[in-house]
Amino acid sequence: xxxxxxxxxxxxxxxxxxxxxxxxxxxxxxxxxxxxxxxxxxxxxxxxxxxxxxxxxxxxxxxxxxxxxxxxxxxxxxxxxxxxxxxxxxxxxxxxxxxxxxxxxxxxxxxxxxxxxxxxxxxxxxxxxxxxxxxxxxxxxxxxxxxxxxxxxxxxxxxxxxxxxxxxxxxxxxxxxxxxxxxxxxxxxxxxxxxxxxxxxxxxxxxxxxxxxxxxxxxxxxxxxxxxxxxxxxxxxxxxxxxxxxxxxxxxxxxxxxxxxxxxxxxxxxxxxxxxxxxxxx
Amino acid sequence: xxxxxxxxxxxxxxxxxxxxxxxxxxxxxxxxxxxxxxxxxxxxxxxxxxxxxxxxxxxxxxxxxxxxxxxxxxxxxxx
Numbered sequence: 001x002x003x004x005x006x007x008x009x010x011x012x013x014x015x016x017x018x019x020x021x022x023x024x025x026x027x028x029x030x031x032x033x034x035x036x037x038x039x040x041x042x043x044x045x046x047x048x049x050x051x052x053x054x055x056x057x058x059x060x061x062x063x064x065x066x067x068x069x070x071x072x073x074x075x076x077x078x079x080x081x082x083x084x085x086x087x088x089x090x091x092x093x094x095x096x097x098x099x100x101x102x103x104x105x106x107x108x109x110x111x112x113x114x115x116x117x118x119x120x121x122x123x124x125x126x127x128x129x130x131x132x133x134x135x136x137x138x139x140x141x142x143x144x145x146x147x148x149x150x151x152x153x154x155x156x157x158x159x160x161x162x163x164x165x166x167x168x169x170x171x172x173x174x175x176x177x178x179x180x181x182x183x184x185x186x187x188x189x190x191x192x193x194x195x196x197x198x199x200x201x202x203x204x205x206x207x208x209x210x211x212x213x214x215x216x217x218x219x220x221x222x223x224x225x226x227x228x229x230x231x232x233x234x235x236x237x238x239x240x241x242x243x244x245x246x247x248x249x250x251x252x253x254x255x256x257x258x259x260x261x262x263x264x265x266x267x268x269x270x271x272x273x274x275x276x277x278x279x280x281x282x
Numbered sequence: 283x284x285x286x287x288x289x290x291x292x293x294x295x296x297x298x299x300x301x302x303x304x305x306x307x308x309x310x311x312x313x314x315x316x317x318x319x320x321x322x323x324x325x326x327x328x329x330x331x332x333x334x335x336x337x338x339x340x341x342x343x344x345x346x347x348x349x350x351x352x353x354x355x356x357x358x359x360x361x
Contacts, residue, residue: 085361197361199361218339229358230292230356231359278303281337282334
């Protein structure tokens, strides 16, 4: 690690920040060069830089919010995203940009034309392609330091538990109620928090559920819930998944970095039609 | 007995008189259930609704008490 830091210090650019302090900035090409010279991964070099109070340029605008320690925590985190459609596509994009170091992506679907109106990763040329494959390509295009494990599978409880083992946080970006309840049970079994998000028409909801919290069981009970909520009637326009995924992303960042106050036992319910956001105690 | 009711999303359409974000104060007879309250408020039978009473989701047969605070919102599950 000493070699890495010494090389980075030689190659970093000095910069004076808004508060007049000197900061050593490290570019992607510098990170890549040092990674190549020392036989470490890009992520390891970025972490070493941050530990030595050097700032990879790509995370510079994160640091004021999460700090060096927070950025290191993000790079060291493993986050599972289950469902890579309307919510999951934006969540994955944001996690890669924030620099979450390891993503586990699970979705059994391929893109269809009906996804084009709202799903970040769906474009005309990839109709028919597995969503997780497009997600992996996108993550690596945004941030090649991120390790991506992508699984094109409609996983049941035991398979999800297996694939998500080792995750620090799991994101519920699914689109049906019964499987969401299964995922909550999986997160509980793995003893990790679950960041739930759901959308329908102009409305959406977000809640962070810890093991033992009632979470979705409080909303839908123990009995088998209906497959779909009101989105079956109201559809899913473009803006709502963006809004809800953005809140989910913040919850993940807060969980990983230990900052802020979580939407725990509180459900954010937003109604874009009238411009009202409420937080309900759950 | 009075209870407070907040309506979310399209459920507001059943009470256009209610100001945005406002709480409806409903006077109920003793032992009124959630289902009966929905009827009294003007929400049609079978409308998809989750009824949260004082922070806990309750079924249609749950009996309400004086001063209960209710949030009524639709089940949302798209992704």
